[in-house]
Amino acid sequence: MQRETKRSMILISAANGLLLFGYGLSLPFFTIYLITQRNLTPSLAGLVIALAGLSRCVSSAISGELADAFGRKNVMMWGLFSQIVAMFALGLCIELKVNVGWMLVWYFLTTFLGAFFRPASNAWVTDNTTAKDRVEAFGIIRIGLNIGWALGPAMGGFLVRYSYSMAFYFTAILYAVTILYLGRLVQDNHIPCKSRKPSFVSTLLALKDTRLAKMCLYVLLITAVNSQLVVGLSVHCKQYLHMPEYYIGWLFTVNGLVVVFLQYWGTVLMSKIRLSTAMLLGCLAYAVGFGSVGFFNSFLLIAFGVFLAGVGELLVSPGEQTLVSNIASRETRGRYLGMLMVFYNLGSAVGFFIAGLLGDYVAPHYLPGPWLIVGAVAVLAGIGFWRMRYSLTDSEDGKTNVPVPIKKDTITLN
Template sequence: MQSQTRKGMLIIAIANGLLLFGYGLSLPFFTIYLISQRGLSASMAGLIIALAGVSRCVSSAISGELADVFGRKTVMMWGLFSQIIAMLGLGLCIELKVQVGYMLLCYFLTTFLGAFFRPASNAWVTDNTTPRERVEAFGLIRIGLNIGWALGPAVGGFLVRYSYSMAFYFTGILYAVTILYLGRLVVDNHAPCKSRKPSFVSTLLSLKDTRLAKICFYVVLITAVNSQLVVGLSIHCNRYLHMPEYYIGWFFTINGLVTVFLQYWASKWAAKVRLSTGMLVGCLLYAVGFGSVGFFDSFLLIGFGVFLAGLGELIVSPGEQTLVSNIASRETRGRYLGMLMVFYNLGSAVGFFGAGMLGDYVAPRYLAGPWLIVGVLAVLAGIGFFRMRYSLTNEEDGKMTAPVPIKKDTVTLH
């Protein structure tokens, strides 16, 4: 990756890190807040988080389409500004202990607006990289994201012991810092598509590309698995193992630290194999990591399961973004990446709701049951991604063919 390209990726990586640090301070603990402070059942809390995920699906599609039409930076900045207002409003609702309905309205606004950034920023990354550079570029973004994820929940776990509202206020402040940072450093070289108006029907019709549709379906499966880290693990450890909140925060931190220290090497390895092969390996690591959690009751052993799942995430997350980027044209990158985030958030919603249902109805009968189901889903996703190789070109699947050497004409002297 060229130095100028790497500099641009570092700017976006740092921005993502700041945003996820802010996210980790507060939102992962909202499930615990609803259950422990507002008396909601695990299944009801899971349903609320799932509905918020559905709202992110809608906003992801909107973001990707708007990013193609109006530019990447414009969508990133306005999305963040709107989210700050909603986040501060949510913190105020929690502090004043308003009716649950008003608080949830602010929460849904926060999650809806929070989905505007990633499709636009991913399209910016794709604009400024070649297919050969994208696995490494998205891997670098993952490092930034997970530095934030490593720090945010660890700090948030201590903050919420004293004040849930304070955690949300700090999140709003970090988002404001990110706006100032991006506004100063990011340059958008994308030429907006003035020849077309935003068309969300056309966004949905992009699924007529069967390769995109298949990738999105497998993303739903593996994202439902990944979302167990936030809701499923919180319910399992807090309700059934009676672990304190800061233990759960440290599990999030372990997941983040895996990426901080190992993403570079994972990206180097992934660049040497087909994307479809790497995705299979990543999904199998998810299956072993999360599938084993239900059999453990100690911090260290559950932490090891989270570590293995984190290794899977190192490969899967950059891989799915690279796959979609590689099959999209320059004019549809925002739209395709927006659709990817639609199904990413749909998978999160399915996972959040499923975690609540499994925690209420399966875990009391067989504690390991929810995690075995999660492991099976990860295996199915891995098989699906692996079979994608039959519909991808070598370049789209990350296998770069070596150039054919040019034979020089030879002259025979007599």
């Protein structure tokens, strides 16, 4: 990767890191807040988080279309500004202890608006890299994200012991800092596609590309597995093992630090093998890591399981983004990456909801049960990704350094 390209990736990686640091301060603890402060059951709290996740599916599709039509940076900036307002309002609702219904309205708005950034950001990365450099580029982005994820929950776990609302106020402040940073340092060289206007029907029709449709299905499965870190692990450690919130925050930090310190080596490995093979290995690491959690009752052993799941993440996340980028045409990068985020957020929503159900109805009878189910889903996703190799060219699957040919968009553009 050229020096100027790497510098650009570091800039956008830092922006992603600031955002996830802010997210980690507050939102991972919202499930615990609903259960301990508002007396919701784990299954009901999981349903709330799941419904909010579904709203992110819609906004991800919207973001991808708008990024193609109006530019990547514009969508990132306006999405962040709107989220700041919603985040501050949510903190105020928690501080004033308003009716749960009103508080959830602002929570849904926060999650809906929060999904605008990533599809536009990923499209920006694709615009500024070649197929050869994309695994490394998305790996750099993951490092920034996980520095934020490593620091945010660790600080948030201590902060929410004193004030849940203050955690959300600090999140809003960090998002404001990110807007100022993006406005000054990040340039958008994307030329909006004038041949079409945003069409959300066409966004759904992108799934006529069977390769994209299969990738999205497997992304849904493995994201449902990954989402257990936020809801499933929180419920397991708090409700059944009676760990304090700051212990749970440190588990999130372990997950983040794995990617920060090992992402480079993961990228080196991925550059030597097919992306589909790397995805299989990552899913198997998820399966072993999360599948073992239910058998442990100490912080250190659970942290080891989280460590293995983190190894899975550092292979899966840049791999799925690179694969989708490689099969998209220049005119549909935002659309394809937006659709990827639709299924990513749908997988999160499904995972959050299932985590609540497993915590309520399976764990009381057999504590390792939920985690064995999660591990089995990870294996299924891995097999699916591995079988994708038969429908990908060598360059699309990362086997050679031959640039991916530019393909005409096969979807009718409106």
